Amino acid sequence: MTIAYQLQCRECKRTYGLQPLSICDECFSPLEVAFDLDYARTRFTREAISQGPLDMWRYRALLPVPDTYVPQTPAGLTPLLAAPRLAAHIGARNLYIKNDAVCMPTLSFKDRVVAVALANAQQFGFDTVGCSSTGNLANAVAAQAARLGLKTFILVPADLESAKILNTQVYGATLVRVEGNYDHVNRLSSQIADRYNWGFVNVNLRPYYAEGSKTVGFEIAEQLGWRLPDNIVVPMAGGSLITKIRKAFGELIALGLVEDRPVRFFGAQATGCSPISTAVKNGTDQIEPQRPNTIARSLAIGNPADGMYAARAIRNSGGWAEDVSDIEIVSAIQELAETEGIFTETAGGVTTAVTARLYAHGRIQPDELTVTCITGNGLKTTDCLQGAYEPHKAIRPRLSDFENFVDEHNASSQLLSLAGEAHAG
Amino acid sequence: MPVRVLLPNAFQKHTNNVREISSAAANLPELIAEIERQFPALRPHLRGEDGHLRRFINFYVNEEDIRFLGNEKYSFKEGDEVLVIPSIAGGSN
Numbered sequence: 001m002t003i004a005y006q007l008q009c010r011e012c013k014r015t016y017g018l019q020p021l022s023i024c025d026e027c028f029s030p031l032e033v034a035f036d037l038d039y040a041r042t043r044f045t046r047e048a049i050s051q052g053p054l055d056m057w058r059y060r061a062l063l064p065v066p067d068t069y070v071p072q073t074p075a076g077l078t079p080l081l082a083a084p085r086l087a088a089h090i091g092a093r094n095l096y097i098k099n100d101a102v103c104m105p106t107l108s109f110k111d112r113v114v115a116v117a118l119a120n121a122q123q124f125g126f127d128t129v130g131c132s133s134t135g136n137l138a139n140a141v142a143a144q145a146a147r148l149g150l151k152t153f154i155l156v157p158a159d160l161e162s163a164k165i166l167n168t169q170v171y172g173a174t175l176v177r178v179e180g181n182y183d184h185v186n187r188l189s190s191q192i193a194d195r196y197n198w199g200f201v202n203v204n205l206r207p208y209y210a211e212g213s214k215t216v217g218f219e220i221a222e223q224l225g226w227r228l229p230d231n232i233v234v235p236m237a238g239g240s241l242i243t244k245i246r247k248a249f250g251e252l253i254a255l256g257l258v259e260d261r262p263v264r265f266f267g268a269q270a271t272g273c274s275p276i277s278t279a280v281k282n283g284t285d286q287i288e289p290q291r292p293n294t295i296a297r298s299l300a301i302g303n304p305a306d307g308m309y310a311a312r313a314i315r316n317s318g319g320w321a322e323d324v325s326d327i328e329i330v331s332a333i334q335e336l337a338e339t340e341g342i343f344t345e346t347a348g349g350v351t352t353a354v355t356a357r358l359y360a361h362g363r364i365q366p367d368e369l370t371v372t373c374i375t376g377n378g379l380k381t382t383d384c385l386q387g388a389y390e391p392h393k394a395i396r397p398r399l400s401d402f403e404n405f406v407d408e409h410n411a412s413s414q415l416l417s418l419a420g421e422a423h424a425g
Numbered sequence: 426m427p428v429r430v431l432l433p434n435a436f437q438k439h440t441n442n443v444r445e446i447s448s449a450a451a452n453l454p455e456l457i458a459e460i461e462r463q464f465p466a467l468r469p470h471l472r473g474e475d476g477h478l479r480r481f482i483n484f485y486v487n488e489e490d491i492r493f494l495g496n497e498k499y500s501f502k503e504g505d506e507v508l509v510i511p512s513i514a515g516g517s518n
Contacts, residue, residue, distance in 0.1 A: 023435040026470055028511040029481050184488060190510050194434040206513050289490055303490060305512050308480070 005064050007207055008034040010309075018064075020124050020204040030305070031207045033064045037254050044255055046226060049218075056112050056215040062251055063215070064208045065119045073118065073144045075111035076215050078103050080223035080371070085339040090356040093366040096229070097336075098220055098373045101344050106143045106167065107377035108136035108298075108345075109241070113212035114144050117201035120208040122148065126199035130154055132189035133202075134182050134237065134298045135164030136345075136376050141201055142173035153198065155185045161297065163380045181292055183303045213241045217248025220371055221258050228258050230368035233266045233358065235351045235375055236276050236321070237299040239310030242267055245373075246313045265314050266363070267321035268354035270294035270329060270346075276307045277321035285311040295326045295384050296346040298376060320363050324353040330384055332356065336374070343378035351375070428505040430456065435511055439467040448507075453484060453497050456507065481512040 007016035011029035022031050044061040052058030056076030060069075079099045087095040100109040114137065121129045130153040131141045138154045145152045154168055158177040168175050178185045186202075193203035201209045221228055228249055234242040242265055252258045269277040272294025275287050287307035292300035304310070314321055324332070329349035336352045337343045344352070355372045358364045395401035427447040432440060446463065450456035457478065461468040473479050484491040485508040491499055501507070 022513050023433075023481075023511045025435045025438050027473075028435055028470065028479055030513060180488065183490070186513075187485060187508065187510055190433070190513060191431075191508070203513055289492055291493070303483075303512075 003036060004039050004067075005033050005035045007031045018123075020120070020126075020199060022204055022206040033207050033211050035062055035064075035251070037251065040251075041255055044251075044257070046222075046257055049222065056115065056212070056219075059215050059218045062211075062218070062248075063116055064211050065116065066123065069119055069123070071115070071119070073105075073111075073115040073147060075104055075115045077219060080220060081340065081342075083340050083372075086336060086352070089335060089339055091359045091366055092355075092364070092370065094369045095355075096224075096369070096371045097340060097342065098216060098371055099342055100216070100373070100375045101342055101348065101377040105147075106136070106139040107380065108140065109213070109216060109373075109375040110136040110140040111144070112215050113137075113209045114140040114201060116212035117141075117199070117205045117209035118144050118148055118150065120205055121150065121199035121201070124199060124205075126197070127151060128153065128196075129199045129201060129205075130189070130192070131201045131203075132156075132182065132185040134300060135160050135168075135380065136298055137202065138168040138173070138175070139164060139380075142168045142171035145173070146171040153192075155189055155192075157181055157185055157297075161381055161383055163382065167380065182301050183289070183292075186301075186303075186305075210240050210244055213244035214248035214251070216241065216373065217245035218252065220245075221249065221252050224369075226258050228252070228261055228263050229371045231264045231266060231319070231358075231364050231370040233268055233351055233355045233370065233372040235299055235347045235373065236267045236269050236307075236310055237301045237304065237347075239267075239276050239304045239306035239308075241373070241375070243306055243309045243313050246317070263317060264319040265317040266319045266354070266358055267310060267314050268351045269321065269323040270296040270299055270350050271323040271325050272296070273300045273302055274323035275302060276304055276310050277323040279307065279311045280314050280321035283315075285309075285315070287311070294329075294346075295381075296329055296350050298345060298347045298381075299350060320358065322354045322357050322361075324350060324357065328353040330388065333378060333385070334388070337378070342374060344374045345376040345378050345381040346384055347376050348374040348378070349384075428456075428501045428503075428507055430460070430507045430509065432460075432509050433511055436464075436467060436509070439470055440464045450501060452500055453491060456484075456501070483510050483512060484508070485510065 009024035012027045055074040057071040081097045083095045083097045103111045128151040132155045152173040154173050155176045193200040253260045273292035275290045285308045289303040292302045332353035333349035430446045
């Protein structure tokens with residue numbers, strides 16, 4: 001029988017077949033899923049994909065699930081949008097947004113990775129699944145586990161945004177709030193996964209889980225008419241997404257679905273938690289852990305598991321990494337919403353602000369085809385906009401009141417516009 | 426003044442399934458040396474070809490990454506619990 005895919009050590013290349021395992025017991029390096037691309041060659045074709053379902057499972061021939069698996073968790077196939085108004089604001093002329101703010105069912109790209117992880121949890125016979133999470137993953141595991149009838153233990157930092165806590169509990173998940181930051185939660189999860197026979201999506205199921213991120217890359221290529229962009233800007237927390245999009249592009253090239261052309265990878269972090277961008281700027285792939293302090297809590301991983309690989313992927317592609325302040329993050333959330341009608345969470349503010357800076361610093365040229373990845377929805381992090389908008393005084397239900405309102409509104413808009421011109425001049 | 430040291434599942438193949446030891450090591454270098462003495466089968470797996478400890482192995486003291494506490498300079502205190510945990514990454518070149 002042909003082995004379509006199996007676990008392999010990233011460093012010593014030892015193979016492990018298929019089991020719930022993420023660490024090589026020879027060299028203690030991470031395991032990943034390696035595909036037999038020759039086997040995939042006849043199955044992963046443009047034609048086969050076009051006949052697949054209108055979700056991420058259209059790429060199943062390069063996802064770690066058996067041929068017999070019947071997907072029950074549709075996710076992905078989110079819009080790739082031209083972004084001319086944001087582009088005009090930031091000096092770009094050929095900018096696209098991959099909008100996972102509307103990824104179903106829980107409004108973040110984590111729905112993709114969880115779909116693959118839970119498919120494998122079922123294959124391995126786990127009746128209980130769990131994760132450590134900064135929020136979006138918690139939501140995705142809770143929702144999809146409910147759909148599959150799996151029990152859940154979900155660990156999050158105690159100070160997580162209330163919307164992300166509610167969006168986990170509503171699915172009946174067992175939520176465990178842990179004192180400390182994500183890195184504390186993650187370490188505890190490693191110990192739990194060692195002790196209990198559960199499927200932890202980002203611990204013992206992590207190699208399978210991570211492959212789900214490739215679908216972001218597959219979709220971008222297909223939506224561009226089976227071609228690769230010049231540049232891609234990706235938010236970085238643990239650093240996995242950027243490496244898996246790169247893996248996806250590499251697989252598409254290897255199988256002849258797209259022309260082989262260089263893509264530069266750009267990573268985005270918040271300055272208050274920027275271990276990977278710091279490493280890139282310092283020209284190293286050694287990650288120095290940080291204590292996170294940023295409103296971008298979904299990116300607040302101070303000791304990123306894939307940081308070294310992310311830094312290496314960025315450097316090898318000729319890309320760069322940047323980090324932005326909390327004030328810039330909030331401004332960018334507003335700018336993206338006002339220009340393109342996309343309300344993203346703080347992580348998307350990071351990506352948008354970093355994208356703007358990359359153009360401003362000349363690291364990306366205006367005419368290059370550039371895709372910026374929005375990975376989560378603003379409805380989950382409304383806290384960061386508290387106080388940003390003063391409530392207007394209510395008017396009486398009279399046309400004259402409304403006319404006065406419009407006059408005042410126009411006057412203040414004009415003032416703001418004049419102030420803007422004076423500032424710009 | 427011994428410290429309690431918890432070893433990960435990934436080590437157990439090389440430690441005859443021992444998951445926990447008590448150590449009188451004063452600091453991290455002494456602890457690593459003691460682990461290697463106690464489990465000779467583990468030693469070739471702990472270090473890369475360059476002789477350095479493999480980069481994916483992390484040490485925590487109580488609730489903190491030992492790198493935040495001074496790393497090799499940190500002196501273990503009575504009652505410390507030391508966790509050895511490999512990084513969990515799934516990266517790709």
